[in-house]
Amino acid sequence: MKTSFLIPALGLVAAVAWAQPSPGLVDAARGPVPVLESTHPPLLGNAVNDDVRRPRNYDQQPPTIPHRVDGYQIDRNFNKCLDCHARAKSDFSGAIPVSATHYIDRAGKVLPQISTRRYFCMQCHIAQERDPALVGNSFRGVEPDKK
Numbered sequence: 001m002k003t004s005f006l007i008p009a010l011g012l013v014a015a016v017a018w019a020q021p022s023p024g025l026v027d028a029a030r031g032p033v034p035v036l037e038s039t040h041p042p043l044l045g046n047a048v049n050d051d052v053r054r055p056r057n058y059d060q061q062p063p064t065i066p067h068r069v070d071g072y073q074i075d076r077n078f079n080k081c082l083d084c085h086a087r088a089k090s091d092f093s094g095a096i097p098v099s100a101t102h103y104i105d106r107a108g109k110v111l112p113q114i115s116t117r118r119y120f121c122m123q124c125h126i127a128q129e130r131d132p133a134l135v136g137n138s139f140r141g142v143e144p145d146k147k
Ligand code: HEC
Pocket: 050, 051, 052, 053, 054, 063, 064, 065, 066, 067, 069, 072, 080, 081, 082, 083, 084, 085, 093, 094, 095, 096, 121, 122, 125
């Protein structure tokens, strides 16, 4: 083998070895677990399932979900949320139908089916957990009579 190839190759091996983080290295941005170990996210608790619709705090706020949604399938073949919330299904399901805005595409055209930009419901709507607030918050929502 030609030594002209061998020298850069050895250099690369040395650089990789040098770039390995030391076992105890901690990166504060990802928590107290050392960089070379996997983190274990805390388990999710039980979402609130009281079926009570919550007031909205500002105009155009996506309403929060008042029921559990664990295991609801949303993929290219099926959307469990639309099984109840599609406008055509709400007579049977008793769910609040998605508003007309959910059928409008980004060019403003009204579609016969849900718009793709509203397909992944939990991008905007989320179930809630009974957790204490992590930080103080002095936000005040719109007052109902000033809407
Ligand atoms: C089995 C039927 C059913 C399914 C499936 C379902 N919902 Fe619901 N949803 C309801 C009903 C009924 C209500 C009215 C309040 C209640 O009874 O919980 C509701 C309420 C809501 C509300 C509150 C609306 C408001 O104006 O306050 C949102 C948001 C919502 N659901 C989103 C979702 C999303 C997102 C999914 C899928 C992950 C989903 N739902 C799946 C039946 C369903």
